[in-house]
Amino acid sequence: MLLVRGGTVVTAERSWRADVLCDDAGRIAQVAPAIAAPTGCDVLDAGGLLVMPGGIDPHTHMEMPFMGSVSSDDFETGTAAGVAGGTTMIIDFVIPQPGGSLLAAWKDWRAKAAKAVADYSFHVAVTHWDDQVHAEMGTLTRECGVNSFKHFMAYKGALMVDDGVLLRSIGRALELGALCNVHAENGDAVAFLQQDLLRRGLTGPDSHPLSRPPAVEGEAAQRVIAIAGLLGAPVYIVHVSTEDATAAIAAARARGQRVYGEVLAQHLVIDDSVYADPDWLGAARHVMSPPFRPKHHQKALWAGLASGQLQTTATDHCCFCAPQKLQGRDDFTRIPNGTPGIEDRMSVLWHHGVRTGRLTPQEFVAVTSANTARIFNIYPRKGAIVPGADADLVLWDDAASRTISAATHHQNVDYNVFEGMQVTGLARHTISGGRLVWTDGDLRAVRGAGRYVERPCFAPDLTAQLRLNRTSGDLPAGPK
Numbered sequence: 001m002l003l004v005r006g007g008t009v010v011t012a013e014r015s016w017r018a019d020v021l022c023d024d025a026g027r028i029a030q031v032a033p034a035i036a037a038p039t040g041c042d043v044l045d046a047g048g049l050l051v052m053p054g055g056i057d058p059h060t061h062m063e064m065p066f067m068g069s070v071s072s073d074d075f076e077t078g079t080a081a082g083v084a085g086g087t088t089m090i091i092d093f094v095i096p097q098p099g100g101s102l103l104a105a106w107k108d109w110r111a112k113a114a115k116a117v118a119d120y121s122f123h124v125a126v127t128h129w130d131d132q133v134h135a136e137m138g139t140l141t142r143e144c145g146v147n148s149f150k151h152f153m154a155y156k157g158a159l160m161v162d163d164g165v166l167l168r169s170i171g172r173a174l175e176l177g178a179l180c181n182v183h184a185e186n187g188d189a190v191a192f193l194q195q196d197l198l199r200r201g202l203t204g205p206d207s208h209p210l211s212r213p214p215a216v217e218g219e220a221a222q223r224v225i226a227i228a229g230l231l232g233a234p235v236y237i238v239h240v241s242t243e244d245a246t247a248a249i250a251a252a253r254a255r256g257q258r259v260y261g262e263v264l265a266q267h268l269v270i271d272d273s274v275y276a277d278p279d280w281l282g283a284a285r286h287v288m289s290p291p292f293r294p295k296h297h298q299k300a301l302w303a304g305l306a307s308g309q310l311q312t313t314a315t316d317h318c319c320f321c322a323p324q325k326l327q328g329r330d331d332f333t334r335i336p337n338g339t340p341g342i343e344d345r346m347s348v349l350w351h352h353g354v355r356t357g358r359l360t361p362q363e364f365v366a367v368t369s370a371n372t373a374r375i376f377n378i379y380p381r382k383g384a385i386v387p388g389a390d391a392d393l394v395l396w397d398d399a400a401s402r403t404i405s406a407a408t409h410h411q412n413v414d415y416n417v418f419e420g421m422q423v424t425g426l427a428r429h430t431i432s433g434g435r436l437v438w439t440d441g442d443l444r445a446v447r448g449a450g451r452y453v454e455r456p457c458f459a460p461d462l463t464a465q466l467r468l469n470r471t472s473g474d475l476p477a478g479p480k
């Protein structure tokens, strides 16, 4: 048993002075002003600290085969880096082989993730359509604890799906009570612009953002919102990076459509000037999709978070070291896309969000854990501090500062996109499943201690949407 004593509990709803007792099963047993320590119970002094739900990163790619490489953080090192930064759960992505079985891929990912030090769950990508996909979506939702499917509108010739697949998959997910996630970029436009840039001899990483201008994201966001709207389905758009996509989401929500938007910590604070770095590797290390944007987009993203139009923050943690990035030395389209971030999301959000007054501490909890838990239907097991919830907690020191650096981080990658950034607000202690896994700079992560988190279908929002579809009666029947 572990008693967290003397802290200020902060949830998405409120803050109050309370002790938190964690039981031996890894759950919260009691939350109350002055809990007497049971015999044999360890006591952790949280005086002066904020006690918040551990962060949930709903978008990571650990050891993912991608663009001829495999991302360098595996489930052990990546989740360990997460707990060092106060994140106690990830939702990673199962990517099936081209044309292959979703179920077989899910089993592969379960095996890879068995070494995780903190809890994990999976979205499963749909990258093609046939009867087997239709059937396996059913199996995954009914038997495997999967309630979300991922679609890439970009990466033509690899992961990209067309509108026909989107229609079928979003319709199928709706009838199963699952939510679809979408990477919204027009992949045909990207491929066209890439070829044009290469033909003109523009082969460097500074061409990457030119091949994916904001309109490419805005168009795809509007298109998938329209497709989901046709079906009466909710949709979750990952890594929203532009004011164009933010506006599309806000407009849809104003029309009464259930559309959710996720923002990456990286896009909130890093702009496209990184591609002007004369050092090839310096620029290539920032090649990710969507790319970093002109600064004014950041204002729209922060406003989206503060207003609730965008609900979650993530990192799309997808690490590639220098030799991997160098694969695209002569052709920017071959640079593996992705940046690290899991260890620093919470500090970056606190420093640039809460300390600046853009977000309240309650809103910080909402966008770093509670909203994700609600949208993906694991609330209040996760994202809350109530009896019965998993004892995943971060004890936050809002006065302490650190300088982010690859020299000190725990991520298995040779750079950090936030290098040199001074942040105030850090994880002093992290508790995962009732165990202290990070304390005062000491990482006590245990390989394999993380558990697979099953997520049931028919989240409250989805159920409400299905009821609305039935009662409004103005939607076409979903595709079979």
Ligand SMILES: NC(=O)NCCC(=O)O
Pocket (backbone or CB within 6 Å): 061, 183, 287, 288, 289, 290, 316, 318, 337, 338, 339
């Ligand atoms: N984001 C990125 O550049 N890499 C990971 C794959 C994806 O999410 O698009």
Ligand SMILES: [Zn+2]
Pocket (backbone or CB within 6 Å): 183, 238, 239, 289, 290
């Ligand atoms: Zn993506």
Ligand SMILES: [Zn+2]
Pocket (backbone or CB within 6 Å): 059, 060, 061, 316
């Ligand atoms: Zn991603």
